[in-house]
Amino acid sequence: xxxxxxxxxxxxxxxxxxxxxxxxxxxxxxxxxxxxxxxxxxxxxxxxxxxxxxxxxxxxxxxxxxxxxxxxxxxxxxxxxxxxxxxxxxxxxxxxxxxxxxxxxxxxxxxxxxxxxxxxxxxxxxxxxxxxxxxxxxxxxxxxxxxxxxxxxxxxxxxxxxxxxxxxxxxxxxxxxxxxxxxxxxxxxxxxxxxxxxxxxxxxxxxxxxxxxxxxxxxx
Amino acid sequence: xxxxxxxxxxxxxxxxxxxxxxxxxxxxxxxxxxxxxxxxxxxxxxxxxxxxxxxxxxxxxxxxxxxxxxxxxxxxxxxxxxxxxxxxxxxxxxxxxxxxxxxxxxxxxxxxxxxxxxxxxxxxxxxxxxxxxxxxxxxxxxxxxxxxxxxxxxxxxxxxxxxxxxxxxxxxxxxxxxxxxxxxxxxxxxxxxxxxxxxxxxxxxxxxxxxxxxxxxxxxxxxxxxxxxxxxxxxxxxxxxxxxxxxxxxxxxxxxxxxxxxxxxxxxxxxxxxxxxxxxxxxxxxxxxxxxxxxxxxxxxxxxxxxxxxxxxxxxxxxxxxxxxxxxxxxxxxxxxxxxxxxxxxxxxxxxxxxxxxxxxxxxxxxxxxxxxxxxxxxxxxxxxxxxxxxxxxxxxxxxxxxxxxxxxxxxxxxxxxxxxxxxxxxxxxxxxxxxxxxxxxxxxxxxxxxxxxxxxxxxxxxxxxxxxxxxxxxxxxxxxxxxxxxxxxxxxxxxxxxxxxxxxxxxxxxxxxxxxxxxxxxxxxxxxxxxxxxxxxxxxxxxxxxxxxxxxxxxxxxxxxxxxxxxxxxxxxxxxxxxxxxxxxxxxxxxxxxxxxxxxxxxxxxxxxxxxxxxxxxxxxxxxxxxxxxxxxxxxxxxxxxxxxxxxxxxxxxxxxxxxxxxxxxxxxxxxxxxxxxxxxxxxxxxxxxxxxxxxxxxxxxxxxxxxxxxxxxxxxxxxxxxxxxxxxxxxxxxxxxxxxxxxxxx
Numbered sequence: 001x002x003x004x005x006x007x008x009x010x011x012x013x014x015x016x017x018x019x020x021x022x023x024x025x026x027x028x029x030x031x032x033x034x035x036x037x038x039x040x041x042x043x044x045x046x047x048x049x050x051x052x053x054x055x056x057x058x059x060x061x062x063x064x065x066x067x068x069x070x071x072x073x074x075x076x077x078x079x080x081x082x083x084x085x086x087x088x089x090x091x092x093x094x095x096x097x098x099x100x101x102x103x104x105x106x107x108x109x110x111x112x113x114x115x116x117x118x119x120x121x122x123x124x125x126x127x128x129x130x131x132x133x134x135x136x137x138x139x140x141x142x143x144x145x146x147x148x149x150x151x152x153x154x155x156x157x158x159x160x161x162x163x164x165x166x167x168x169x170x171x172x173x174x175x176x177x178x179x180x181x182x183x184x185x186x187x188x189x190x191x192x193x194x195x196x197x198x199x200x201x202x203x204x205x206x207x208x209x210x211x212x213x214x215x216x217x218x219x220x
Numbered sequence: 221x222x223x224x225x226x227x228x229x230x231x232x233x234x235x236x237x238x239x240x241x242x243x244x245x246x247x248x249x250x251x252x253x254x255x256x257x258x259x260x261x262x263x264x265x266x267x268x269x270x271x272x273x274x275x276x277x278x279x280x281x282x283x284x285x286x287x288x289x290x291x292x293x294x295x296x297x298x299x300x301x302x303x304x305x306x307x308x309x310x311x312x313x314x315x316x317x318x319x320x321x322x323x324x325x326x327x328x329x330x331x332x333x334x335x336x337x338x339x340x341x342x343x344x345x346x347x348x349x350x351x352x353x354x355x356x357x358x359x360x361x362x363x364x365x366x367x368x369x370x371x372x373x374x375x376x377x378x379x380x381x382x383x384x385x386x387x388x389x390x391x392x393x394x395x396x397x398x399x400x401x402x403x404x405x406x407x408x409x410x411x412x413x414x415x416x417x418x419x420x421x422x423x424x425x426x427x428x429x430x431x432x433x434x435x436x437x438x439x440x441x442x443x444x445x446x447x448x449x450x451x452x453x454x455x456x457x458x459x460x461x462x463x464x465x466x467x468x469x470x471x472x473x474x475x476x477x478x479x480x481x482x483x484x485x486x487x488x489x490x491x492x493x494x495x496x497x498x499x500x501x502x503x504x505x506x507x508x509x510x511x512x513x514x515x516x517x518x519x520x521x522x523x524x525x526x527x528x529x530x531x532x533x534x535x536x537x538x539x540x541x542x543x544x545x546x547x548x549x550x551x552x553x554x555x556x557x558x559x560x561x562x563x564x565x566x567x568x569x570x571x572x573x574x575x576x577x578x579x580x581x582x583x584x585x586x587x588x589x590x591x592x593x594x595x596x597x598x599x600x601x602x603x604x605x606x607x608x609x610x611x612x613x614x615x616x617x618x619x620x621x622x623x624x625x626x627x628x629x630x631x632x633x634x635x636x637x638x639x640x641x642x643x644x645x646x647x648x649x650x651x652x653x654x655x656x657x658x659x660x661x662x663x664x665x666x667x668x669x670x671x672x673x674x675x676x677x678x679x680x681x682x683x684x685x686x687x688x689x690x691x692x693x694x695x696x697x698x699x700x701x702x703x704x705x706x707x708x709x710x711x712x713x714x715x716x717x718x719x720x721x722x723x724x725x726x727x728x729x730x731x732x733x734x735x736x737x738x739x740x741x742x743x744x745x746x747x748x749x750x751x752x753x754x755x756x757x758x759x760x761x762x763x764x765x766x767x768x769x770x771x772x773x774x775x776x777x778x779x780x781x782x783x784x785x786x787x788x789x790x791x792x793x794x795x796x797x798x799x800x801x802x803x804x805x806x807x808x809x810x811x812x813x814x815x816x817x818x819x820x821x822x823x824x825x826x827x828x829x830x831x832x833x834x835x836x837x838x839x840x841x842x843x844x845x846x847x848x849x850x851x852x853x854x855x856x857x858x859x860x861x862x863x864x865x866x867x868x869x870x871x872x873x874x875x876x877x878x879x880x881x882x883x884x885x886x887x888x889x890x891x892x893x894x895x896x897x898x899x900x901x902x903x904x905x906x907x908x909x910x911x912x913x914x915x916x917x918x919x920x921x922x923x924x925x926x927x928x929x930x931x932x933x934x935x936x937x938x939x940x941x942x943x944x945x946x947x948x949x950x951x952x953x954x955x956x957x958x959x960x961x962x963x964x965x966x967x968x
Contacts, residue, residue, distance in 0.1 A: 118844055119853075120846070120852070120853050120854070120855075121852075121853060122852065137733070138733070138734045139733075139734050139787070144787070144793070145784040145787075145793055146784075147784075147906075148784060152901075152904055152905070152906050154900060154901055154906065156899075156900040157900055157901075157902070161903075161904035162848075162904055163846075163904055163905065164846035164847045164848040164853045164903065164904050164905050165844070165845070165846025165847075165853045165855070165905070166846075181853075183851065192902065206851075
């Protein structure tokens with residue numbers, strides 16, 4: 001319990017720092033220093049209930065929750081779906097269930113792309129110059145499926161967990177670079193997860209966004 | 221005459237002697253063979269036709285030979301003239317004869333393939349009722365509860381262990397596991413445990429080894445016994461056995477009822493941790509010595525389980541429990557004829573048919589799985605010269621399943637096989653066996669499984685063994701034919717044999733978004749296959765002390781795994797099966813047997829086991845496996861990798877039996893240590909690499925005392941898990957202390 005309390009508090013502090021950092025960044029675009037931003041519980045089209053008979057989740061809208069990395073804010077989501085925003089370059093990354101899209105190709109008008117990188121998040125100091133995949137009708141830039149993309153599904157525990165040592169490098173809608181590591185798929189980022197009581201389809205992630213257009217992603 | 225006597229010593233076929241000394245069983249088993257039935261042709265090809273033709277020809281030949289009027293229909297108990305009692309004395313020191321390792325009778329100590337035997341006396345002294353409880357106490361064997369109680373040998377799971385009852389395979393696996401709780405150990409003469417690959421004689425599933433339950437052979441004119449045993453949780457076992465042996469005809473029956481109320485380790489959860497059940501077994505065997513050259517046998521077994529449980533199906537608030545009813549029905553029948561031609565040739569033909577039906581009923585849906593397996597085989601044993609014994613067999617099998625989740629509702633497959641074994645005893649010190657088997661199947665690629673074993677006795681008290689062999693496991697029906705669509709879960713799984721046509725259909729309908737391209741769709745699965753090495757030494761240090769040591773190494777390739785093969789336009793994923801994985805298990809088994817005084821027997825066993833998924837190991841060496849520690853990702857090291865889940869690195873067992881003949885009292889104490897083992901991944905990388913992923917090591921103690929009140933009445937009492945060790949969350953199959961008591965009545 002104590003651990004959980006500390007963890008939650010830490011998250012809150014990080015979040016505050018993150019928001020502050022974003023604010024200062026947008027106020028002063030010349031600084032090349034970037035900060036790690038922690039974002040908690042981004043709802044990715046969660047279910048509002050379950051069918052009492054079949055157990056099938058109910059209340060999902062089918063819409064992606066669209067997120068701006070520059071502004072650290074949600075642009076459009078299920079209940080507040082905006083077709084205009086969805087078709088704009090305001091957002092960089094979108095979440096729906098385990099599926100993640102980036103603003104480009106078949107997903108949006110932006111210049112976005114992404115790649116799944118294997119390694120230690122903190123060790124990556126510069127985004128690769130090339131190798132970015134773009135969403136297409138054939139496939140998404142970020143592969144889906146247990147073990148293929150960002151998560152593993154453990155059938156014994158019935159828990160979906162991010163694969164350690166894998167993170168995303170993202171080219172945003174406006175061609176800036178960021179790296180992003182998913183920390184949890186469950187509301188409140190519980191550890192351990194109780195798949196029966198912890199609501200799923202809530203992303204907690206951390207990211208580093210470089211607003212100056214360079215590929216430098218050092219978190220200093 | 222002289223030559224034949226020498227031959228007997230050399231090849232150690234003590235068949236005739238065995239019969240005369242009352243080890244009739246060994247005699248009956250020598251020349252285990254099977255003839256028969258050629259089943260309806262489905263998808264036959266040349267090899268299949270060849271195998272069938274050969275077996276049909278042999279069958280016809282065999283029937284002709286058996287029917288030969290010249291064969292004297294004489295006194296079945298007549299002693300073969302060429303075996304004098306003086307010769308027989310040679311075998312007095314070989315009290316245990318085994319049949320599994322070579323498909324023929326061999327003295328336990330002289331069989332080159334590592335075999336362990338549990339005799340009736342030992343089984344009885346422990347007071348166990350089901351096979352699960354008995355095997356759990358054996359060194360080097362672990363019971364893993366996944367889809368039932370499965371046996372793990374040399375670190376390989378139940379999928380790779382063939383279970384036989386009187387030489388015939390037990391069918392009906394769930395998730396690969398053959399549930400040992402299905403098998404009663406009443407009425408058994410002995411259990412033979414062969415470790416190491418035996419596919420060269422038995423084909424699929426005999427990759428890690430073979431466990432053969434051998435029914436007691438009737439030896440008295442008439443005998444009946446009634447036993448009743450009661451245990452905690454209202455568990456009761458009632459059994460009635462009867463046997464007779466009248467001239468050339470002998471037979472036995474067994475009726476057993478095993479029931480329990482189950483137990484509940486979590487009061488606050490819906491349903492029981494282990495639900496109550498009633499399980500019936502009925503079996504019977506009959507043998508007729510038609511002549512001193514011909515023996516006919518028939519056997520049947522029926523099993524039935526009814527189980528009722530409650531599960532929380534509803535997802536709404538205040539959900540009410542839902543009844544879940546499980547049923548299992550199984551039966552099998554077999555028949556065989558054994559015939560000797562002269563002193564050197566023995567034929568055995570048999571037919572075996574087995575059925576397994578399992579049904580689970582929930583509110584709205586019933587799920588049913590039914591399997592039918594038929595096998596016919598003919599085998600010949602031929603003695604060549606003074607030191608060679610050849611065994612050759614050929615046969616066919618037909619297997620079908622019916623299940624809701626199988627393509628088209630039911631599927632049938634055919635198989636043909638042929639095997640050859642050569643046993644050679646060039647000198648009294650040396651024993652060699654080479655064997656190989658070809659398995660041909662309609663659904664997967666052909667498989668040849670060779671094996672070579674050697675036994676060398678540099679001195680009388682030291683036996684050195686070595687074997688190298690290949691084993692295989694056929695793809696399961698699920699892996700071949702599954703048709704499982706789960707729109708709620710957002711995925712479908714198709715068996716490898718049906719996936720190509722299903723995908724083609726979906727593609728025609730425009731339902732495929734893309735293929736992942738990781739496997740070639742429609743490629744026939746290969747059987748999972750292995751190479752295994754076993755090296756051992758048995759030292760009979762003195763009459764009181766024996767030490768056995770065995771080193772083993774198993775490497776299995778082409779393990780079949782589920783893989784993502786395509787995505788549908790609606791975002792759903794399609795999985796199928798492919799030959800992907802490679803694993804290794806290796807270790808050391810040490811057994812020490814002590815007879816400090818005549819009344820005491822002590823057995824101590826220890827196993828060191830090292831296992832690994834070889835692909836995971838490679839990935840760790842490449843630095844591409846990570847774990848998350850306090851939000852940061854770090855590389856997993858080879859040292860942190862704990863190998864495969866559900867494997868204890870260290871395990872041990874102790875078995876002490878004390879018998880005071882004067883008082884008719886037997887006491888038995890068994891201790892089983894299961895070192896820590898991985899249960900499941902907790903840190904997201906799916907491998908065993910963190911202390912939190914282990915179940916801690918634990919020791920269980922079982923005690924039993926048996927007292928003969930009179931020669932006809934016996935009482936027994938004991939406790940299992942004496943010190944009440946439980947770990948409800950991690951080991952729900954461990955119920956806590958169980959106290960039992962029982963009585964046994966015999967007619968003579």
